[in-house]
Amino acid sequence: MATTTPPLSSSTSSSSSLATHLPRFSLFPNPTTLLSLYSSKPPFFSLSSSRSLQTHLSCTKKDDIDITFFDEVNPDEDITFSPPEKPEDFIPPRAIDEPPFESDEEIAQAYEELYGPAYSGETYLGKDIYVMDSKVKKTTGFGSKGKKEKIRDGFDENVVQVRRVTKVVKGGKHMRFRAVVVVGDKKGQVGVGVGKAKEVISAVQKAATDARRNIITVPMTKYLTFPHRNEADYGAARVMLRPAAPGTGVIAGGAVRTVLEMAGVENALGKQLGSNNALNNARATVLAVQTMKQFSEVARERGIPMEELWK
Amino acid sequence: MTRRYWNINLEEMMEAGVHFGHGTRKWNPRMSPYISAKCKGIHILNLTRTARFLSEACDLVFDASSRGKQFLIVGTKNKAADSVARAAIRARCHYVNKKWLGGMLTNWSTTETRLHKFRDLRMEQKAGRLTRLPKRDAAVLKRQLSHLQTYLGGIKYMTGLPDIVIIVDQQEEYTALRECITLGIPTICLIDTNCDPDLADISIPANDDAIASIRLILTKLVFAICEGRSSYIRNP
Numbered sequence: 001m002a003t004t005t006p007p008l009s010s011s012t013s014s015s016s017s018l019a020t021h022l023p024r025f026s027l028f029p030n031p032t033t034l035l036s037l038y039s040s041k042p043p044f045f046s047l048s049s050s051r052s053l054q055t056h057l058s059c060t061k062k063d064d065i066d067i068t069f070f071d072e073v074n075p076d077e078d079i080t081f082s083p084p085e086k087p088e089d090f091i092p093p094r095a096i097d098e099p100p101f102e103s104d105e106e107i108a109q110a111y112e113e114l115y116g117p118a119y120s121g122e123t124y125l126g127k128d129i130y131v132m133d134s135k136v137k138k139t140t141g142f143g144s145k146g147k148k149e150k151i152r153d154g155f156d157e158n159v160v161q162v163r164r165v166t167k168v169v170k171g172g173k174h175m176r177f178r179a180v181v182v183v184g185d186k187k188g189q190v191g192v193g194v195g196k197a198k199e200v201i202s203a204v205q206k207a208a209t210d211a212r213r214n215i216i217t218v219p220m221t222k223y224l225t226f227p228h229r230n231e232a233d234y235g236a237a238r239v240m241l242r243p244a245a246p247g248t249g250v251i252a253g254g255a256v257r258t259v260l261e262m263a264g265v266e267n268a269l270g271k272q273l274g275s276n277n278a279l280n281n282a283r284a285t286v287l288a289v290q291t292m293k294q295f296s297e298v299a300r301e302r303g304i305p306m307e308e309l310w311k
Numbered sequence: 312m313t314r315r316y317w318n319i320n321l322e323e324m325m326e327a328g329v330h331f332g333h334g335t336r337k338w339n340p341r342m343s344p345y346i347s348a349k350c351k352g353i354h355i356l357n358l359t360r361t362a363r364f365l366s367e368a369c370d371l372v373f374d375a376s377s378r379g380k381q382f383l384i385v386g387t388k389n390k391a392a393d394s395v396a397r398a399a400i401r402a403r404c405h406y407v408n409k410k411w412l413g414g415m416l417t418n419w420s421t422t423e424t425r426l427h428k429f430r431d432l433r434m435e436q437k438a439g440r441l442t443r444l445p446k447r448d449a450a451v452l453k454r455q456l457s458h459l460q461t462y463l464g465g466i467k468y469m470t471g472l473p474d475i476v477i478i479v480d481q482q483e484e485y486t487a488l489r490e491c492i493t494l495g496i497p498t499i500c501l502i503d504t505n506c507d508p509d510l511a512d513i514s515i516p517a518n519d520d521a522i523a524s525i526r527l528i529l530t531k532l533v534f535a536i537c538e539g540r541s542s543y544i545r546n547p
Contacts, residue, residue, distance in 0.1 A: 081362040084316050092318050093534040095526065107400055114403055114540075115381075115468040119426040121433030129434070133427075 155183045157208045158262055160255050161278040162200055180255075180279045181207035183215070184262030190289075191215035192259065192282040216286055219294045224266035227295055231273075232288035238274035239284040243267070255282040263289070315538075317369045317531055321358050327523040330356045332504030342504050345516040354504040356516045364515045365528065368499050369535035371513065375475055376539030383466070384529070385487045386479030387411055391525050395479060398529040399465060402536040405473060406465035407487075416472055416490045426467060429459040475499065477532060480519040481506040501528060 102110075109124045117123045117131055160180040167174040177200045184190035191214050195206025221227055226243040233239070239256055244267040250260050252270030255278040260268055272281050299306040324330065332338070332346065332354035347357035376382070382404040386395035392408040399406030407415070415422050432452060435441055441449045476491050478484045478500045488510055491498045500511030501519050508514040518524040 081319075081321075081359040081366070083319060083362075083366055084314050086316050086318070090316060090318065093530065093537075095530055102400070110403055111468045115470060118468040118470050119430040119463075120467045121430045121437065129430070 153212070154185055155189075155212065156185065156262060157204070157211075158182050158184075158258050159204055159207075160258050160282060162203070165196070177203040179203040179207040180282065181211050182255075182258045182262045182282060183208055183211035184259075184264070186262065186264035188218045188220055188264055189215050190218060190259055190263040190286065192279070192286055194279060216290050218263040218265060218289050219292050220263075220265060224264065225268055226265070226289075227292055230288045230292050232284050232291060233274060234284035234287055235277070235280040236275040237272065237277055237280035237284045239281055239288055240271045240273055241285065241288050242269040244269050254278060256285050258282070259285045259289075313374075314366070314370055315373060317366050317535065319362050319365055319369075319531060321362060324358055324361065324524075324527065327527045328521045329361060329517045329524040329527060330358050331518045331521070331524075332356055333520075337505045339505050339507055341507055341509060342502070342516065345502075345508070346504060356504070356518070361516050364513060365517075365531060368513045368515055369531055372475065372477075372499070372532055373535040373539040376536045377542045379543050380474035381405065381469070381471075382475050382477065382536060383407070383469070383473035384477045384479070385411060385484050386525070388480055388483055388519075390520075390522050391479050394522060394526050394529060396465065398526075398533045402533040403540065404533075404536065405469045407462075408465060409461045411484060411487045412462060413486055414490070415466075415487075416494055416496070419472060422463075422466075425459065426463060426469075429456070429463055429467065432456045432459065472496065478511070479525060479529075481511065481514075499532070501525070 105124065108120065108122065112120070112123060112125055112127070117127050117129050121129060123129055158181065160182055162177055162179045165176055165178050167176070176196050176198055178194065178196045179200065181193050181195070181204055182190060183193065191211040193207040193209065193211025193213070195203045195208070195210055197203040197206055219227055221243075223246045225246070226241060229240070229242045231238065231240045241256075241260075244251070246267055248267040248269070250257055250265060250268050250270070252260060252268065253272055254276065256270040256272060259282050260270060270285065275281075295306055295309055299309060332342075335349055335352050335354060338346070338354055342354075345357055345360050346354045348355040372382070382402070384395055384399045384402075384404055384406040386392065386406075386408055387410055395406055395408045399408075412422070432455060435452070436456060441452055444452070472494065473496065476487070476496055476498045478488055478491075478498060481488060481500050481502055482505060488498060488500065492510065497513075498511040499513045499515065500506075502508050502511070502514040502516045503519045504516075506514075508516070515528060517528055
């Protein structure tokens with residue numbers, strides 16, 4: 001699994017017509033080379049979403065982003081509009097406001113041919129109207145089993161902290177539970193999430209869903225430890241992480257220990273230097289781990305062989 | 312991605328008033344590459360760039376629809392609502408022309424629940440069960456049905472998240488744009504001089520106030536979608 005890189009530093013030229021973007025989902029399987037013809041930005045990069053576990057709500061970014069097509073771009077030259085030639089039999093399309101208008105039936109029929117009956121409640125082609133019921137999983141009601149099984153996607157959940165929080169309203173105190181959960185497989189993927197609900201279990205579930213949405217990869221060496229020392233802060237929590245020799249185990253307190261254990265790191269030292277707020281410390285360790293670099297990455301960026309780094 | 316001829320001529324755009332921007336005081340300085348002049352307190356957009364971006368957007372949309380992707384057109388301004396609906400129906404796309412409910416895409420599971428309810432209410436209305444209920448209940452259900460019809464009428468054929476979203480006015484539909492960005496859905500947006508061109512994936516600098524200019528751009532995009540779809544039907 002690729003390590004996430006920090007976002008692209010903003011564009012090769014400040015006066016370019018469109019600034020570079022963080023890569024997004026692509027429509028096409030291959031990156032388009034067309035846009036190198038224009039002096040404008042290419043908006044789509046192909047993303048290798050190698051984890052089928054991740055929901056469609058999270059984006060994975062390719063680790064080496066190809067920006068070689070910017071080499072030909074000259075931002076100061078004027079953009080010209082040179083459309084291809086008009087074909088001889090080109091008929092200008094009808095404007096959308098002009099008659100003849102289609103009847104409702106024809107429209108419904110056309111839509112149904114394309115998308116199926118979906119949620120319209122009527123069919124002209126004789127298809128099943130309740131087709132969407134089977135596709136959408138029923139989460140509430142008597143159809144489902146009640147609560148879903150806890151073990152899914154191969155991720156382990158570990159509850160760091162559950163607190164009862166109060167909101168004072170006119171009628172009294174409105175109690176809710178806030179759960180901080182760390183989710184990870186022990187192979188280098190972790191995520192931290194928070195969830196609040198009126199019951200502990202639903203709060204934990206919400207937190208687990210949230211954690212699955214922001215998962216990061218931990219750069220680990222062969223001996224299941226970090227490549228180098230790192231510090232990071234989030235809020236008032238400041239965390240220092242240090243690699244250790246094999247056989248040391250994870251020596252850290254509270255939230256930091258849970259995050260490192262869930263990541264699968266075997267040998268590390270960690271210290272909470274600032275506040276000891278569990279959620280902020282968990283987030284700070286995640287940040288610290290995100291900004292770590294592997295030796296191979298650094299060597300590649302600097303263009304020197306790895307042996308130089310150890311001198 | 313092949314470039315095709317989309318019948319974009321600058322005279323037509325000038326007639327529709329695509330080149331007018333908003334007042335000088337309300338501009339977003341990030342739009343300076345696309346603004347060509349300032350006239351009587353209004354910024355004038357550079358039409359060559361507009362034409363370029365429009366043709367690029369049309370190419371993209373043509374390519375996507377020839378692969379069978381789903382589109383969503385969002386436009387909630389009162390002026391534009393009608394043309395958005397017509398354009399989407401012509402292109403057989405989903406559309407939102409009344410208020411964009413927050414979380415329509417990011418909270419898709421809840422939107423699906425509402426769509427289920429919409430479909431069930433329609434079924435009941437067609438089966439005639441509404442008339443058998445007492446008058447007050449029937450009125451309540453009818454009102455719910457009409458609400459759902461106005462807000463969700465355009466997306467009732469949508470089975471999942473769309474693949475491309477076309478937004479008519481960026482300032483108005485800022486929530487919709489934000490949702491697409493968090494979900495990673497590519498967007499095509501009509502940008503005026505007070506909008507930020509870096510948010511959308513393809514931003515077409517154009518006038519979003521005049522109905523004629525919105526109509527023109529939507530016509531071109533819809534034409535591209537139709538062409539792509541016919542080529543998809545011919546060879547899937």
